[in-house]
Amino acid sequence: MLSFPFAANGLEGKRSNPAYLENWITNTTPIIAGETTFSITFDWDDDEFGVPGAFIIKNLHINELFLKSLTLEDVPNHGKIHFICNSWVYPASKYKSDRIFFANQAYLPSETPESSRKYREDELVTLRGDGTGKLEEWDRVYDYAYYNDLGDPDKGNEYARPVLGGSSEYPYPRRGRTGREPTKTGGFKLPRGPLLKAITDSIPLEILKPNLQTDDEDLLKYPIPQVIHEDKSAWRTDEEFGREMLAGVHPVIISRLQEFPPKSKLDPNIYGNQDSTITRDQIEDELDGLTIDESIKTNKLFVLNHHDIIMPFLRRINTAANTKTYASRTLLFLQDNGTLKPLAIELSLPHPDGDQFGTVSKVYTPFEHGVEGSIWQLAKAYVAVNDTGIHALISHWLNTHAVIEPFVIATNRQLSVLHPIHKLLLPHFRDTMNINALARQVLINSGGIIELTLFPAKYSMEMSAVVYKDWIFPEQALPADLIKRGVAIEDSSSQHGIRLLIQDYPYAVDGLEIRSAIKSWVAVYCNFYYKSDDVVQKDTELQCWWKELREEGHGDKKDEPWWPKMQTRQELIDSCTTTMWIASALHAAVNFGLYPYGGFLPNRPTLSRSFMPEPGNAEYEELKTNPDKVFLKTITPQLQPLLGISLIELLSRHASDTLYLGQRDSPEWTKDQEPLLAFERFRKKLSDIEDRIMQMNGDHQKWKNRSGPVKIPYSLLFPTGEEGLAGKGIPNSVSI
Structure with missing residues (x-):
C-alpha cells in the first residue's frame, strides 16, 4: 500500500488515498535481471495535494521486499518525480513508525517545505532509536557501541580480549550498536556468519605450496598472483x-x-x-x-x-x-x-x-x-612480516574500515536523506557497516582468521588501538599525509600545492590526481547549497552531525584541537573530501592489491x-x-x-554490482541540475586520469616504479574496475 502525505498546506500535509499493489506477478520486462517493475495508479487532485514530496509505503505481505525506486509520471504542472529508495521494506507489523521515502529534491533544514518538515524530523528520530533493546535486522536504527564484541570469555581466558573504545589505554572509533545480550563473563559474542562460509568454500582441496622456484603444479589451484605471473623470481x-x-x-x-x-x-x-x-x-x-x-x-x-x-x-x-x-x-x-x-x-x-x-x-x-x-x-x-601485519591491522582495518564507520552512523542519525551532504556522502558508505560487522564475526575476533594468520595474534586489535592514539583526521588528507611522512614538501607553484621528493611514487602521483578531482567536485557541490559561511554555521543538521561525529563517533578524541570547527565552507569541503578519499581511494589502494602481491606468500x-x-x-x-x-x-x-590466501583472494575481488568512483546507482539521484552537471565533469576528469595512468604505465624507461621487475602495472588507483581479481578500480565505499 502506498500513499502520498504531502500537500501544499498543513504542517504534515494531507495524505492521498492509498493505492494497492494487488498482484505480485507482472509481465513488464525488467530493467535489470532479477528486478521487477510494477505500475500503480493514483487519483490526484493538484489543487488539493500540490506537488508530492514523499510517499508512505506499508508492506502488507509476509515477506520483505527490496524497493529500488518509484517514479511518478505526469504529475500535473510538474512532470516526473523520482524517489530513490534502495531499501528493504519489511512487513508493516515489524515497524513502529511508517516507512517513508522522500523525493530526490535536496533541502537544507531551513529550506524544507513546511509540509515536509515534521516528516523529516520524525524520520531522524526513528533512525536514532532510543538506545535500548536488541536490534533486529528490520530495525532501522543507527547507534554507537564500543568494540566489546571481539572476545568470547565464556570459552576461557585465552579468548578474552580488552574492550576497545572508551578508555585512554585502548581508544577506538565506535562501531554500530546491536544490543545483543552479553556473555556470562562479560563482553559480547557475534555468531559466525556468511563471510566464514565464503572463505571456507573458496579453499581448494590441496594447499598452495609456496615453492620458491614457482614452477609447482599446485600453484594452479589458485589464480596465479600477478607478482609471479610474468617472472617467477623477480619478487626476490x-x-x-x-x-x-x-x-x-x-x-x-x-x-x-x-x-x-x-x-x-x-x-x-x-x-x-x-x-x-x-x-x-x-x-x-x-x-x-x-x-x-x-x-x-x-x-x-x-x-x-x-x-x-x-x-x-x-x-x-x-x-x-x-x-x-x-x-x-x-x-x-x-x-x-x-x-x-x-x-x-x-x-x-x-x-x-x-x-x-x-x-x-x-x-x-x-x-x-x-x-x-x-x-x-x-x-x-x-x-x-612486519609490513603485512601493520598493513592489515592499521593501514587497512583501522585507517579505513574502523575510522569510517562513525561517519556512516552519524550521517544516518543526524543528516536527513533530504540533506545535500547526506546525498553527497551516501554512496561512499554503501555496505560498510555490513562488512565491518562480518569482520567482527570471523576476522578480527578472538581466535578469528586475523589472529590465526598474522604475527601479533591475540594482540592484533590491541595494537591497532594503541596506534589509534596518534590518528588525526586532517592528516588523512593525502597531501597532509605525504608532508607528514616527509616524502613531499609544500610548494605553492606545484599543481597540488606540494612537491613530491620521490617523483616516481605511483600511489602518491595517482592519488593526488584522484584527490584533486574529488575536491573539485565537492567544492562545486557544497558551494551550490552553501552560498556563504553563515549558511554553514546556521545549518542545524550539519552542526549536530559534526558535533556527534566528534563527541560520540570518535569520542575518545573529542577534545583534540585539530578537529575542523565546521564554521566555514572550506572546512566543510575539506572534511567531505577527506571522508570520501578514505572511503574510496585510500581503501582501494590498500585493499585490492592483496592478492596480486600477497597471494604468493x-x-x-x-x-x-x-x-x-x-x-x-x-x-x-x-x-x-x-x-x-x-x-x-x-x-x-x-x-x-x-x-x-583464501581470505585475501576473497577480499581482493570486485563484485559484479560494484559502483566505482564517479558512478551512482541512479541518474536521478538529485533533481538539482548544477550538481548533476558538476558530477558529469567529475566523471570526465576521472576518465582523463585513467588515460594518464595508462600512458605513464606504458613508459617503462621514465617511470620504472610503475611496473618494476615483476611487471605489474600500477592500477590500484585506476578509477573504474571490473568484476573479479582485476587489481584495478576504486569502489565508492569500503564494502569488502
Missing part, C-alpha cells in the same frame, strides 16, 4: 622490495629519513634506549659517492620504520604466540633512476633482562650470493616461526645446501596459507 630482487613500498599493496608507510641514526619515540623510562644501531660505516659506501649528511640534505635517504609500533608488544608476541619475529627498520637510498635501493635492515628484540634495558639489535646489509645472500633474503622476509609472509639462523646452529648449516627450505621453514606454516 632488492629493486622490487623497495618498489612495493611505493606501488605495492602498502605504499603509505615509507618516510624520509631526516636524522641519522633513526631515533625512537618510545618512552625511554619504560623501554630504555630504542634508537637505531645502524652505523655510518655500514651504509656510507652505498650512497653513490655521497656522505650520509649529504644524502639527508638532498632528500635521498628513506626509512620503512616498523620498530616503535611493534616493540611494545614484541616480548608478549614471541612468548605467547606461535611466532618468532623482530621489530624492524629498513633504510633505503633514492637512486638517480628513481628507484629505491635497500641499504640496511635492522632487526631488534627486547633486551632479555627487561624492557628498561632497551633492545638487542642486529643489522643486515645486502648480499647476492652464498649464505650471506640467504640471510639477506630472510631479513627482507622479516620486514615483510613468500613475497608477503604473514608470520615467522623461528628467529634468524645464527652461525653454529643447524638452520645456518642448512642454508649452505638448501636455502629455500630454510626460508619456507622460517616463514608462514601451512595452516595459515590455507586460510590467509
Whole structure:
C-alpha cells in the first residue's frame, strides 16, 4: 500500500488515498535481471495535494521486499518525480513508525517545505532509536557501541580480549550498536556468519605450496598472483622490495629519513634506549659517492620504520604466540633512476633482562650470493612480516574500515536523506557497516582468521588501538599525509600545492590526481547549497552531525584541537573530501592489491616461526645446501596459507554490482541540475586520469616504479574496475 502525505498546506500535509499493489506477478520486462517493475495508479487532485514530496509505503505481505525506486509520471504542472529508495521494506507489523521515502529534491533544514518538515524530523528520530533493546535486522536504527564484541570469555581466558573504545589505554572509533545480550563473563559474542562460509568454500582441496622456484603444479589451484605471473623470481630482487613500498599493496608507510641514526619515540623510562644501531660505516659506501649528511640534505635517504609500533608488544608476541619475529627498520637510498635501493635492515628484540634495558639489535646489509645472500633474503622476509601485519591491522582495518564507520552512523542519525551532504556522502558508505560487522564475526575476533594468520595474534586489535592514539583526521588528507611522512614538501607553484621528493611514487602521483578531482567536485557541490559561511554555521543538521561525529563517533578524541570547527565552507569541503578519499581511494589502494602481491606468500609472509639462523646452529648449516627450505621453514606454516590466501583472494575481488568512483546507482539521484552537471565533469576528469595512468604505465624507461621487475602495472588507483581479481578500480565505499 502506498500513499502520498504531502500537500501544499498543513504542517504534515494531507495524505492521498492509498493505492494497492494487488498482484505480485507482472509481465513488464525488467530493467535489470532479477528486478521487477510494477505500475500503480493514483487519483490526484493538484489543487488539493500540490506537488508530492514523499510517499508512505506499508508492506502488507509476509515477506520483505527490496524497493529500488518509484517514479511518478505526469504529475500535473510538474512532470516526473523520482524517489530513490534502495531499501528493504519489511512487513508493516515489524515497524513502529511508517516507512517513508522522500523525493530526490535536496533541502537544507531551513529550506524544507513546511509540509515536509515534521516528516523529516520524525524520520531522524526513528533512525536514532532510543538506545535500548536488541536490534533486529528490520530495525532501522543507527547507534554507537564500543568494540566489546571481539572476545568470547565464556570459552576461557585465552579468548578474552580488552574492550576497545572508551578508555585512554585502548581508544577506538565506535562501531554500530546491536544490543545483543552479553556473555556470562562479560563482553559480547557475534555468531559466525556468511563471510566464514565464503572463505571456507573458496579453499581448494590441496594447499598452495609456496615453492620458491614457482614452477609447482599446485600453484594452479589458485589464480596465479600477478607478482609471479610474468617472472617467477623477480619478487626476490632488492629493486622490487623497495618498489612495493611505493606501488605495492602498502605504499603509505615509507618516510624520509631526516636524522641519522633513526631515533625512537618510545618512552625511554619504560623501554630504555630504542634508537637505531645502524652505523655510518655500514651504509656510507652505498650512497653513490655521497656522505650520509649529504644524502639527508638532498632528500635521498628513506626509512620503512616498523620498530616503535611493534616493540611494545614484541616480548608478549614471541612468548605467547606461535611466532618468532623482530621489530624492524629498513633504510633505503633514492637512486638517480628513481628507484629505491635497500641499504640496511635492522632487526631488534627486547633486551632479555627487561624492557628498561632497551633492545638487542642486529643489522643486515645486502648480499647476492652464498649464505650471506640467504640471510639477506630472510631479513627482507622479516620486514615483510612486519609490513603485512601493520598493513592489515592499521593501514587497512583501522585507517579505513574502523575510522569510517562513525561517519556512516552519524550521517544516518543526524543528516536527513533530504540533506545535500547526506546525498553527497551516501554512496561512499554503501555496505560498510555490513562488512565491518562480518569482520567482527570471523576476522578480527578472538581466535578469528586475523589472529590465526598474522604475527601479533591475540594482540592484533590491541595494537591497532594503541596506534589509534596518534590518528588525526586532517592528516588523512593525502597531501597532509605525504608532508607528514616527509616524502613531499609544500610548494605553492606545484599543481597540488606540494612537491613530491620521490617523483616516481605511483600511489602518491595517482592519488593526488584522484584527490584533486574529488575536491573539485565537492567544492562545486557544497558551494551550490552553501552560498556563504553563515549558511554553514546556521545549518542545524550539519552542526549536530559534526558535533556527534566528534563527541560520540570518535569520542575518545573529542577534545583534540585539530578537529575542523565546521564554521566555514572550506572546512566543510575539506572534511567531505577527506571522508570520501578514505572511503574510496585510500581503501582501494590498500585493499585490492592483496592478492596480486600477497597471494604468493613468500613475497608477503604473514608470520615467522623461528628467529634468524645464527652461525653454529643447524638452520645456518642448512642454508649452505638448501636455502629455500630454510626460508619456507622460517616463514608462514601451512595452516595459515590455507586460510590467509583464501581470505585475501576473497577480499581482493570486485563484485559484479560494484559502483566505482564517479558512478551512482541512479541518474536521478538529485533533481538539482548544477550538481548533476558538476558530477558529469567529475566523471570526465576521472576518465582523463585513467588515460594518464595508462600512458605513464606504458613508459617503462621514465617511470620504472610503475611496473618494476615483476611487471605489474600500477592500477590500484585506476578509477573504474571490473568484476573479479582485476587489481584495478576504486569502489565508492569500503564494502569488502
